[in-house]
Amino acid sequence: MAExxxxxxxxxxxxxxxxxxxxxxxxxxxxxxxxxxxxxECAEAVGSTASNCSWHLRQLAQYGLVERADAEDGRERPWRARQVGLDLGDIDDDPVRRAAQLGVVGASLANEQELTQRYLDSLDDLDPAWRSVAGLSSYSLRVTPEELTRLSHAIDALVRPFVSAIRTDAPPGARPVHVGVRAFPRIEHSGKAEE
Known part of the structure; x- marks a missing residue:
């Protein structure tokens, strides 16, 4: 496999x-x-207006995260992602950076929740072949920090070759699929880390 x-x-x-x-x-x-x-097309997918999406896409372009792609029909030029994933690094001790990192995580989690709800709302209209292979799983593990690191790296190595922006060998019938993985210590309602 290529790097x-x-x-x-x-x-x-x-x-x-x-x-x-x-x-x-x-x-x-x-x-x-x-x-x-x-x-x-983005506006239809994310539930906004074309003008609002266009403005926010230009903002993302200023940071080098998206760029204009060539138009196939010569009319409106599409946008494309320039990155195949983001690495926020470890949650920072600096309160300003930490707040910004947590804001990104919060937006990502909200997006994931919305995608999950849209999937659940569309079950009746979904092709039975796709409905039967979709999975919503959760696990309660008992691991050390080192084991969790290894597990996270193993999951990434397994999933990453299928990332839409990377994959060049997708067979006919392949569709975009959302996979979200969260791994963190369980915290009791009181705020105490579970032992």
């Missing part, structure tokens, strides 16, 4: 703040998932 392109490491607090905007997060995830799309 996969790296994720973009995000260090800049202003870029983190820009990514914490829910619509920008949704647009970037959408373009990464489905490939080049016009602002109008």
């Amino acid at each position: 996969l392109p790296p994720r973009k490491r995000v260090e800049d607090v202003e870029l983190l703040r820009a990514l914490s905007h829910p619509l920008r997060s949704a647009l970037l995830h959408h373009l990464t998932s489905v490939g080049p799309r016009t602002a109008s």
Whole structure:
């Protein structure tokens, strides 16, 4: 297998703040998932207006996260993601950077929740072949930090070759699919880490 392109490491607090905007997060995830799309197509997919999407896409372009793609029909030029994933780094001790990082995580989680709800709302209209292979799983593990690191890297190595923006060998019938993985210590309602 060819070496996969790296994720973009995000260090800049202003870029983190820009990514914490829910619509920008949704647009970037959408373009990464489905490939080049016009602002109008993005608007339909994320539930906004074409003009609003166009403005936010231009903002993402200023940070080098999206760019214009060649138009097939010579009319409105589509946008495409320039990155195949983002790396926010470890949650920072600096309160300004931490707040910006958590804003990005919050926007991403909200987008993931919305995608999950849309999937559940569309079950009756979904092709039975796709409905039967979709999965919503959760696990309660008991691991050390080192084991969790290994597990996270193993999951990434398994999933990453299928990322839409990377994959060049997708067979006919392949569709964009959302996969979300979260791994963190369980915290009791009281705020105490479970032992």
